[in-house]
Amino acid sequence: MALSTRFFQYALQTGVSRFWARNARNAAKQDLATLRNQRRRARALRQHLDTVISVAESRLALPIIGSNAFPKPHGTDWSWRPELWREPIPTKGRAAVENKEMLGDEVTLFHDCRISELTLRQLRNHREKDLAPFGLRMDVFRFDGSFLSLVVDMPPEAVSGLRRDHVVRMDTIVEMEKPLEIFARLNIRHGPNTEQIVRELPLKAEDIRVEFDLAYSNLNEKRVEKMWIDLIFEGPEMNQIVLRDVTFSRRLRADF
Structure with missing residues (x-):
């Protein structure tokens, strides 16, 4: 915006503010016809301001x-x-989601339903306690498949310098219409092999958090290529599941 335009807008706003300040000061002694007109204009202005x-x-x-x-x-x-x-994605939602269909560039839904009655939608978080700008809602209606999982691909930075003495942590906020079991499976590809560690999400806990201690894995540190996580939903039929937030962190385990 040009400097002259900004100056003009500032001068106009200042003049309008002074105009209404003067009307407020003089309202008690203003004649009724003028006051009635000012009230009408003030109400119209108040609607926009509100x-x-x-x-x-x-x-x-x-x-x-x-x-x-x-x-x-x-x-x-x-x-x-x-x-x-974290960010608004171009396609906010998908209905009748097919197997291996993506929402955004990092999240993929996997299932083996013959007829998909699954929907995915990104939604804006509004609650005071939410730290994530967006959440993910999954609606499951009739479910004739044997598995349903949501895969989150992690960036290359996740495996840069990854060692067996690392602990990978996932925190999430989950809402459900009715109880179900959710498992998190960490997958790390190293050479021709893929290391897998499975944890059940403690959905009744205040902090829904799982940790994957790589010290108990057979990870080949020199050949690590990729890391991703599967969120596996058991018995999801006729349920709405909202993942308000999903975050990951990595730290070296403490020496004893």
């Missing part, structure tokens, strides 16, 4: 888009919130 204030307070109270802020354990050397929970 709208600006309401929208501004709502938007400013939301988690900031692009935020990668979340609590991390001491000694964290890598942390990450996937794009779907």
